[in-house]
Amino acid sequence: xxxxxxxxxxxxxxxxxxxxxxxxxxxxxxxxxxxxxxxxxxxxxxxxxxxxxxxxxxxxxxxxxxxxxxxxxxxxxxxxxxxxxxxxxxxxxxxxxxxxxxxxxxxxxxxxxxxxxxxxxxxxxxxxxxxxxxxxxxxxxxxxxxxxxxxxxxxxxxxxxxxxxxxxxxxxxxxxxxxxxxxxxxxxxxxxxxxxxxxxxxxxxxxxxxxxxxxxxxxxxxxxxxxxxxxxxxxxxxxxxxxxxx
Numbered sequence: 001x002x003x004x005x006x007x008x009x010x011x012x013x014x015x016x017x018x019x020x021x022x023x024x025x026x027x028x029x030x031x032x033x034x035x036x037x038x039x040x041x042x043x044x045x046x047x048x049x050x051x052x053x054x055x056x057x058x059x060x061x062x063x064x065x066x067x068x069x070x071x072x073x074x075x076x077x078x079x080x081x082x083x084x085x086x087x088x089x090x091x092x093x094x095x096x097x098x099x100x101x102x103x104x105x106x107x108x109x110x111x112x113x114x115x116x117x118x119x120x121x122x123x124x125x126x127x128x129x130x131x132x133x134x135x136x137x138x139x140x141x142x143x144x145x146x147x148x149x150x151x152x153x154x155x156x157x158x159x160x161x162x163x164x165x166x167x168x169x170x171x172x173x174x175x176x177x178x179x180x181x182x183x184x185x186x187x188x189x190x191x192x193x194x195x196x197x198x199x200x201x202x203x204x205x206x207x208x209x210x211x212x213x214x215x216x217x218x219x220x221x222x223x224x225x226x227x228x229x230x231x232x233x234x235x236x237x238x239x240x241x242x243x244x245x246x
Contacts, residue, residue, distance in 0.1 A: 003058040004029060008050070013066065013106045020103050021074065022066040023050055025057035026116065034118050034245035035111035037104055037143075038065035039126030039133045041220070042088030044077035048222045049127075056125070059239060060246075062117045066107040068100060068133065080223050092129045096160035097136055104137045121174070123242045126151065127219060135165050135176070144174035145245055147238045150216050151178075152186045155194045169198040175205040177241050179234050181214030181227070209237060 005028040013020040023045050027033060038053045040046075045067050056063040069076050069091045076091065078084040104124075111117045121144035126134030131151025136158070138146035148154075158165045176199065180192050192210065199206040211218065211230035218227035219234055 004060055006054055006057040008054060008057075011064075011110070013103075013110050015102070015106050018071070018103075018106075020066050020070045020106060021045070022064050022107055022110070023053055024062070024064050025050075025053045026062040027057055027060055031060075031116060032118055033060055033062045033116055034121070034123065034242070035108070035114075036061045036063045036123035036125060036242060036245075037107050037111075037137065038063055039104070039124065039130030039137065040065060040068055041128035041130055041217075042092045043080065043084060044069060044073075044088070046077040046079070048220050052125070052127075056242075059242070061123070061242065062111060062114060064107050064111060066103050068095065068103065068130070070103070071095075071099060088129075092159070097158050097162065097165075098160070100133050100159055101136060101140065104133075105140060105142075108140070108142050118245070121145075121245055123147075123245050125149070125238065128152070128217065131179075132165060133159070135178075136168065138174065138176050139168050139171040141173060145241050146172075146174065146176045147179070147241055148176065149179045149219055149234070150181060150184055150187060152216075155191045166195060166198050169195075169204060170202045172202070172204045175241065175244060177207045177209065177237055179209045179211070179219070179237075181211050181216060181218045181225075181230065183214060184216040184218075186216050207237070209234065
C-alpha cells in the first residue's frame with residue numbers, strides 16, 4: 001500500500017461551554033475517506049500520538065486525536081520520566097467516563113461535518129489510558145472498529161467510578177481488537193482472559209492479541225518498552241481492522 005501525503009493541523013471542537021483541542025491529520029489528495037479517532041496515553045497529545053495520527057492518515061483515513069485532559073490540563077503533553085508518569089496518572093484519575101464519551105462523540109461529529117469524511121462508521125484506536133477509553137468508546141453507535149492497546153483496569157474500574165468498563169461489553173456494536181504484552185504486569189493474564197471471555201459471551205466480533213516478550217507500551221517507539229516485532233504485527237492487524245471501514 002502506497003502511503004499518502006498528509007496535511008496536519010490543530011483544531012478546536014466546540015460544544016456548549018467546552019472547547020476541546022484536537023490534532024487532525026488527513027490525506028492531501030482530495031477524496032472520500034473513513035474517519036478514525038485516536039485516543040492518547042496519559043502523556044497527552046505528545047509526539048507519539050501525533051505520529052500515530054499521521055500514520056493512520058497516510059493509510060487513507062481522516063484521523064483526529066482529541067485532548068482527553070482538556071477539561072483538567074489544557075495543552076498538556078509530556079514525556080516518559082517517572083515524574084511525567086505520576087503527573088499523567090493524576091490527570092487520568094480525574095477524568096469521568098461520561099465526559100470522555102462526550103468529547104469523543106464531539107470529535108466524531110466534527111469529522112462528520114467534513115465533506116471528505118464518510119459518515120457510515122468510524123474507527124477508534126487508543127493506547128494505555130486511551131486503550132481503556134477506547135473500550136468505552138467502542139460502545140458508541142458510530143464506532144464500527146476499535147483497536148484497544150494495553151488498556152489497564154478495564155476489568156476493575158471505569159473513569160470517575162462505577163461498574164468496571166468490561167461490564168459494558170454487551171453494548172459494543174462493532175468489531176474490537178485488543179492488544180496486550182504478556183510481560184505487562186499492570187494487566188495480569190487473568191484480566192486479559194476476562195476481557196476475552198466477555199467478548200466471546202456477548203458474541204462481539206473480536207480478536208485478542210497477546211505478545212510474548214512485550215511489556216506495557218510496546219507499540220511506542222519513544223519508550224524503553226518498545227518492542228519492534230510486536231509493534232509491527234499489531235500495526236498489520238490494525239490495518240486489517242480499519243480496512244472494514246472502506
